[in-house]
Amino acid sequence: MSATPNTRIGIIAGSGAFPFEIAYSLKNAGHRPFILALRGFVGRDEALRDFDHAFADMLDPQKILSLLREHQITRVLLAGGVSRPGPMALLSIYSFFRNRDELRRIVSGGDDRILRGVIRLLEENGFSVIGIDEAAPDILATEGIIGAIEDTSSSRFDIDAALSFLRVISPYDVGQGVVIANSRILAVEGPEGTDAMLERVRLMQKNRRVVLDDKSALLVKAAKQGQDHRVDLPTIGPRTIKNAKVAGLCGIAIVAGEVVIVARKETIEAADHSGLFLKGVRRL
Numbered sequence: 001m002s003a004t005p006n007t008r009i010g011i012i013a014g015s016g017a018f019p020f021e022i023a024y025s026l027k028n029a030g031h032r033p034f035i036l037a038l039r040g041f042v043g044r045d046e047a048l049r050d051f052d053h054a055f056a057d058m059l060d061p062q063k064i065l066s067l068l069r070e071h072q073i074t075r076v077l078l079a080g081g082v083s084r085p086g087p088m089a090l091l092s093i094y095s096f097f098r099n100r101d102e103l104r105r106i107v108s109g110g111d112d113r114i115l116r117g118v119i120r121l122l123e124e125n126g127f128s129v130i131g132i133d134e135a136a137p138d139i140l141a142t143e144g145i146i147g148a149i150e151d152t153s154s155s156r157f158d159i160d161a162a163l164s165f166l167r168v169i170s171p172y173d174v175g176q177g178v179v180i181a182n183s184r185i186l187a188v189e190g191p192e193g194t195d196a197m198l199e200r201v202r203l204m205q206k207n208r209r210v211v212l213d214d215k216s217a218l219l220v221k222a223a224k225q226g227q228d229h230r231v232d233l234p235t236i237g238p239r240t241i242k243n244a245k246v247a248g249l250c251g252i253a254i255v256a257g258e259v260v261i262v263a264r265k266e267t268i269e270a271a272d273h274s275g276l277f278l279k280g281v282r283r284l
Helices: 018-028 046-050 061-070 087-096 100-108 111-124 153-172 194-206 238-246 264-274
Strands: 008-013 032-038 052-056 075-079 177-181 184-188 218-221 251-255 277-281
Touching: 008 018, 018 032, 018 046, 018 075, 032 061, 052 061, 075 111, 153 177, 153 184, 153 218, 153 251, 153 277, 177 194, 184 194, 194 218, 194 238, 238 251, 238 264, 264 277
Parallel strands: 008 032, 008 075, 032 052, 218 251, 251 277
Antiparallel strands: 177 184, 177 218
């Protein structure tokens, strides 16, 4: 369900253009976004001038909460990249938690657990955390061929196989993407991200560990099974297209409604120019 028009929505913004894409999407839909830019991750971007905004340190939760209240924000969205702080820094962030056992679990867990801790902190202080699918659904992948390049019957079989594989490994918090070719999983995305996985595929071919007689390999991305759509949804953008082409892929399949397309127009144009199909698919 999309947000009601003229809603005051706060965007806690990390690095990259993605937070601004959400802000423009909200503004075009008649909302009044407020960008709370995390210092060190968001610079004095010219796009900030288009929005009500303020800066705060990621390790200063009191300031973040105070600014959100000051600007009369009740609904919050998290977007953009941030570096994972060290354990001691995390302890300072979560000093608000009354349950110390929960705090230890958050600090010792993976990024998903940390992000869930951020949501819990905001919710315990009276804020409603919403997802992109609610605030700016136009940024998410749609079902069907998204660009001008059609996929093949063999790629459709591999897409289903990859989605089945991702569903099986989902409980282990591994990653949100795989590269597959002719029913063989070539690489699984780890904490280093999609770009690093595509670089591994490129090197495997360069070192002749994998030989692809034709462009049969493809990237498949999906949110983890049961993933909270308010944080860390899988993303593709122009850089993904560039790296996929260098890695010798024939296309990219992404689950509709679950994967964010950053810089949508540029991404589609890059895929078309590179001869890669870009397809939104249903989750199995």
